[in-house]
Amino acid sequence: MTDLITTRRKLIAAAGTITVAGTIAGLSGLGFPARASGLAPTPSMRGGSNNYLPGAPVVERIGGGGFWMTGTVRRAGDGAPLAGQRIQIWAHTTEGHERDPHSHGATLSDENGEFRLEMPQIVPAFGQPHGHLAYDSGDFETVFLRPVMSSARDTSLRADFVLKPV
Amino acid sequence: MGPTNASIRVRATIVWIVLAAATIGPIAAAAWSPLVAWRGPAYIVACFAGIAALCLLLFQPLLASGMIPGISRQQARTTHQWVGGALVLAVVAHVGGLWITSPPDVIDALLLRSPTPFSAWGVIAMWALFISAAFAAFRMRLRIGLRFWRLVHRLLATVIVGGTVVHALLIEGMMETVSKAGLCLLVLIATLRAMARVTGSRAHNRAE
Numbered sequence: 001m002t003d004l005i006t007t008r009r010k011l012i013a014a015a016g017t018i019t020v021a022g023t024i025a026g027l028s029g030l031g032f033p034a035r036a037s038g039l040a041p042t043p044s045m046r047g048g049s050n051n052y053l054p055g056a057p058v059v060e061r062i063g064g065g066g067f068w069m070t071g072t073v074r075r076a077g078d079g080a081p082l083a084g085q086r087i088q089i090w091a092h093t094t095e096g097h098e099r100d101p102h103s104h105g106a107t108l109s110d111e112n113g114e115f116r117l118e119m120p121q122i123v124p125a126f127g128q129p130h131g132h133l134a135y136d137s138g139d140f141e142t143v144f145l146r147p148v149m150s151s152a153r154d155t156s157l158r159a160d161f162v163l164k165p166v
Numbered sequence: 167m168g169p170t171n172a173s174i175r176v177r178a179t180i181v182w183i184v185l186a187a188a189t190i191g192p193i194a195a196a197a198w199s200p201l202v203a204w205r206g207p208a209y210i211v212a213c214f215a216g217i218a219a220l221c222l223l224l225f226q227p228l229l230a231s232g233m234i235p236g237i238s239r240q241q242a243r244t245t246h247q248w249v250g251g252a253l254v255l256a257v258v259a260h261v262g263g264l265w266i267t268s269p270p271d272v273i274d275a276l277l278l279r280s281p282t283p284f285s286a287w288g289v290i291a292m293w294a295l296f297i298s299a300a301f302a303a304f305r306m307r308l309r310i311g312l313r314f315w316r317l318v319h320r321l322l323a324t325v326i327v328g329g330t331v332v333h334a335l336l337i338e339g340m341m342e343t344v345s346k347a348g349l350c351l352l353v354l355i356a357t358l359r360a361m362a363r364v365t366g367s368r369a370h371n372r373a374e
Contacts, residue, residue: 045281046274046279046280046281047270047271047274047280047281047282049270050268050270050271050274051268051270051271092204093204094203094204097206097209097267097268098268099267099268123201123204124201124338124339125205125268126264126268126271126282127282127284127285127336127337127338127339128282128338129338146281152338
């Protein structure tokens with residue numbers, strides 16, 4: 001009798017273990033396809049390419065500075081940081097409109113795939129305080145980003161690129 | 167017994183003080199905005215044309231329903247038509263100035279593919295205004311019946327007011343937040359009251 005109870009307990013425990021294990025396997029199974037394709041490339045944002053002037057020069061900083069545009073550049077799939085990638089940046093700032101050539105500049109990502117460029121303070125334009133960034137150098141697919149500041153008083157803005165090789 | 171002359175005069179004074187404060191306030195506040203310093207002439211004209219349109223919009227339901235004190239119904243109707251024309255001009259100046267400032271942003275807005283949600287509301291309100299003005303201009307020539315015209319105009323007016331208020335409230339721009347919200351609230355109240363009043367008076371006429 002005792003044996004039978006123990007057996008039943010063992011059976012219930014075993015069944016439970018199998019169920020839990022099965023659920024875990026099932027859940028992780030859902031994760032597999034995503035892991036197989038890896039880090040997805042960043043899609044271009046709506047309006048990202050507005051007032052783009054191709055070929056902005058790499059500069060120490062845009063205008064008088066005081067505001068930081070930062071971000072990272074990584075490769076789609078394995079997420080490896082990409083060094084030396086040219087990121088073009090422009091915005092409506094205290095020193096000029098988006099269409100003014102002097103509002104445009106570019107910088108290169110470092111060995112960690114990070115970039116930061118000082119520029120004048122971004123001010124709200126066309127209803128939102130926002131910046132524009134472009135990767136358009138040919139080795140990877142072109143991406144245009146248009147991040148929006150959570151507050152017009154912010155003194156930095158971040159945008160991350162995951163690029164897909166062409 | 168109707169209201170006395172004195173009480174009518176007091177009421178008229180209050181209405182005009184509220185209308186003046188509700189419109190001059192936001193315009194003055196926008197003129198003091200720090201953003202003015204960082205915008206070109208075309209952009210500034212575009213912004214003030216938009217603010218002027220919002221101010222004019224406050225008078226339209228009041229004129230249409232005879233709620234402006236001191237002028238006859240006929241004067242109110244004629245003024246409503248002139249203000250409607252001014253609204254069209256203000257919106258054309260608004261969109262034109264923005265176009266000069268940044269053509270791709272305006273093209274995105276007009277094609278309803280702008281990243282900013284307020285753009286589509288503004289464009290919808292703009293088309294409703296243009297259709298409304300065209301109807302008003304050609305109603306007689308096209309022999310559009312009064313009853314049908316009233317229905318269409320009221321539907322379009324609802325879209326114009328709703329679209330404009332949402333458009334204005336979602337924008338982070340030259341308008342100061344509190345004065346903008348106050349003006350928008352008054353536009354909504356005036357529109358709702360006008361609709362209720364017109365419906366009420368018409369039901370009353372039918373009953374007689």
